[in-house]
Amino acid sequence: MLSRALRIPRAVPLRAAPRAIAARSVTTNAASASLSHTVPESDDEPFAINLSDESFETYELDPPPYTLEVTKKDLKQMYYDMVSIRQMEMAADRLYKEKKIRGFCHLSVGQEAVAVGIEHAITKEDDIITSYRCHGFSLMRGGTVRSIIGELLGRREGIAYGKGGSMHMFTKGFYGGNGIVGAQVPVGAGLAFAHKYEGRKNASIILYGDGASNQGQVFEAFNMAKLWNLPALFGCENNKYGMGTSAARSSALTDYYKRGQYIPGLKVNGMDVLAVKAAVKYGKEWTAADKGPLVLEYVTYRYGGHSMSDPGTTYRTREEIQRMRSTNDPISGLKQKILDWEITSEDELKKLDKEARAHVNEEVAIAEAMAVPEAKPSILFEDIYVRGTEPQFIRGRIAEENYYFNK
Numbered sequence: 001m002l003s004r005a006l007r008i009p010r011a012v013p014l015r016a017a018p019r020a021i022a023a024r025s026v027t028t029n030a031a032s033a034s035l036s037h038t039v040p041e042s043d044d045e046p047f048a049i050n051l052s053d054e055s056f057e058t059y060e061l062d063p064p065p066y067t068l069e070v071t072k073k074d075l076k077q078m079y080y081d082m083v084s085i086r087q088m089e090m091a092a093d094r095l096y097k098e099k100k101i102r103g104f105c106h107l108s109v110g111q112e113a114v115a116v117g118i119e120h121a122i123t124k125e126d127d128i129i130t131s132y133r134c135h136g137f138s139l140m141r142g143g144t145v146r147s148i149i150g151e152l153l154g155r156r157e158g159i160a161y162g163k164g165g166s167m168h169m170f171t172k173g174f175y176g177g178n179g180i181v182g183a184q185v186p187v188g189a190g191l192a193f194a195h196k197y198e199g200r201k202n203a204s205i206i207l208y209g210d211g212a213s214n215q216g217q218v219f220e221a222f223n224m225a226k227l228w229n230l231p232a233l234f235g236c237e238n239n240k241y242g243m244g245t246s247a248a249r250s251s252a253l254t255d256y257y258k259r260g261q262y263i264p265g266l267k268v269n270g271m272d273v274l275a276v277k278a279a280v281k282y283g284k285e286w287t288a289a290d291k292g293p294l295v296l297e298y299v300t301y302r303y304g305g306h307s308m309s310d311p312g313t314t315y316r317t318r319e320e321i322q323r324m325r326s327t328n329d330p331i332s333g334l335k336q337k338i339l340d341w342e343i344t345s346e347d348e349l350k351k352l353d354k355e356a357r358a359h360v361n362e363e364v365a366i367a368e369a370m371a372v373p374e375a376k377p378s379i380l381f382e383d384i385y386v387r388g389t390e391p392q393f394i395r396g397r398i399a400e401e402n403y404y405f406n407k
Helices: 072-097 112-119 135-140 145-152 184-198 216-227 273-288 318-327 330-340 346-368
Strands: 047-050 056-059 067-070 127-129 204-209 232-238 265-269 294-299
Touching (some): 072 135, 072 330, 072 346, 112 273, 112 330, 127 184, 145 346, 184 204, 216 232, 232 273
Parallel strands (some): 127 204, 204 232
Antiparallel strands (some): 056 265
């Protein structure tokens, strides 16, 4: 029988409350870098910039250098790339509203700095795999605007022959565009294993959203990557909302860069393309030194809804969206720095804007003019098997519905 003493409520807590520790938060200020030295005259001569001291937070890891070497050409190309992605996404928005794009359509307006910063830090021999918000990555990996828009329109000239749509796009070094939440993460670990097995000093960049971060297969991939010391850069694109649920309501721990537990982590300002480039460059050097995987968190924001069918304003205020657009926009932030550092003139930037928009508009018009594929079985069944390996036929519900391959 328990004694009375054990049942008497204690007046003093068993454990003292922990002291509050001031924590530094990663900013989403997109114009936070500063200049180290004067800018050279040449477009190709490197010069150093200083990143904001709020660009990174680390877990069991020394932070990346807060200086980054860039060229005028790099900065102008990154600006052009982000403008191109946004224009392409806005074209997709229009086509969806005109009912020319059907089904799912997930846009990345506001998140352009992640795709562009990553691509400018890696080589074409590295791999990228991501979830269904993949149009910008497809473009940066070498896809064309016409092939991406053509895919959304279901055309044969689309990047996946019109059969993948918004969520399933692939090109060399880019493994999708995956529709099952979190399923790309273990596949990405497999890509990293291939690099290690073949003895290559390349990395696999594996992206997933804050909504997918609680999936069991994510943690299974972490475990295997750490056990085998794989060159994997896991990265959570934390755009603050998984579908219509804020990160704070869905995740007990919203510091996604700490989720690897036994894997070092790095949180980065995902609205600053320069901070993203510096973080991924550091991650690549880490994996090339055979130090194993890292878990990154790109703190970013999507201006639109989860998909085109989501207005995106029922679970957050219009004022919040407008505030992010006006103060944290990745394109405006880089533009401001280019002007402040006198990389080029405002007229030259307007010319770059005009070129990017004209190129996207021309490509979109070509995609819209593509012929609709014929509705016939030979097209429907052509991509089920590797060509030359097809069986004699595919069984239908009844014998008359069997489809016979012509070898």
